[in-house]
Amino acid sequence: MSSQQPIIDSDLPALYNSANNASTKAQKQYLFWFRLNLSFVILGSFLSIVSMAISKAIPSATSVIAVFSGCCFIISLFTTLFIQNRKFERNWYAGRAVAESVKTLTWRYMMCAGPFNSELSARDADEKFSADLSSLMNQRKFLSSALDPKLENTLQITDRMKEIRSFPMGGRKDFYAANRLDDQIKWYGGKAEFNKKRETFWYTAIFVAQIAAIIATFVYVRFSDSVINAASIFATVAAALLSWLQVKKHQELAQSYNLAAQELGVVKTKVPHVASDEELSTFVNDAENAMSREHTMWIARRDQG
Numbered sequence: 001m002s003s004q005q006p007i008i009d010s011d012l013p014a015l016y017n018s019a020n021n022a023s024t025k026a027q028k029q030y031l032f033w034f035r036l037n038l039s040f041v042i043l044g045s046f047l048s049i050v051s052m053a054i055s056k057a058i059p060s061a062t063s064v065i066a067v068f069s070g071c072c073f074i075i076s077l078f079t080t081l082f083i084q085n086r087k088f089e090r091n092w093y094a095g096r097a098v099a100e101s102v103k104t105l106t107w108r109y110m111m112c113a114g115p116f117n118s119e120l121s122a123r124d125a126d127e128k129f130s131a132d133l134s135s136l137m138n139q140r141k142f143l144s145s146a147l148d149p150k151l152e153n154t155l156q157i158t159d160r161m162k163e164i165r166s167f168p169m170g171g172r173k174d175f176y177a178a179n180r181l182d183d184q185i186k187w188y189g190g191k192a193e194f195n196k197k198r199e200t201f202w203y204t205a206i207f208v209a210q211i212a213a214i215i216a217t218f219v220y221v222r223f224s225d226s227v228i229n230a231a232s233i234f235a236t237v238a239a240a241l242l243s244w245l246q247v248k249k250h251q252e253l254a255q256s257y258n259l260a261a262q263e264l265g266v267v268k269t270k271v272p273h274v275a276s277d278e279e280l281s282t283f284v285n286d287a288e289n290a291m292s293r294e295h296t297m298w299i300a301r302r303d304q305g
Helices: 014-053 059-086 088-110 122-139 141-146 159-165 169-222 231-248 250-268 277-304
Strands: none
Touching (some): 014 122, 014 141, 059 088, 088 141, 088 159, 159 169, 169 231, 169 277
């Protein structure tokens, strides 16, 4: 194996992979059910308008469509209760928090950064790392039911982690700069750009729906005898899109990711000046703290939301 080969998920502790999988699964489930919920709200509003529109032309169909409309709202209600009961959002955030914390510990361990300094014996470093992993899980015991049992018997300290920890100081420094700092700067920058574009897209869609609601209102006032009032359906669409935007938090994420990328860029300027294990430990902890701050702020905003 090349000493400069990038770290992949299988090189990381089993707890990272298990928590990461649990978070990703919970996120997909939460967003799926949330989208389904909004879809039934919009469909119910649309059928309600259709029911009123054909009340004179096809009276017999009005009640049937009205029943379907009511069913949509009932399904939406039960979907809301289902989402709340299954705690998808909680597992999403908790899994991500554990996964990112494990990754930070892993990089500190591999770089011989505090509290896993190079002065520690291999046994003491491994025991400290294992104890910190246990502490992480004890803080979020409720997540244990969502973790993949297939990963429980895999390694928490992999051979690749030990190999990188054994590198000389210069090798560890270069490896960290290339495979952690550069990777995260690129990731944060890409995510910031992506969220900025998505924010613009969804705000444009909300604006269009609101304009459509205004136009529909004035058209109905002018031609009330010949058209239906579709303002409510457009207003519902606008509200649904706004709810989706609040869930995705594109604006906040774009700002947070951009700030993290800039902060890590500043940290990276110190790389040429790192010349000892002590300086590398300080450097790595500064970088990891910057990444931890971004993630802690993300969790805090989610909790407040």
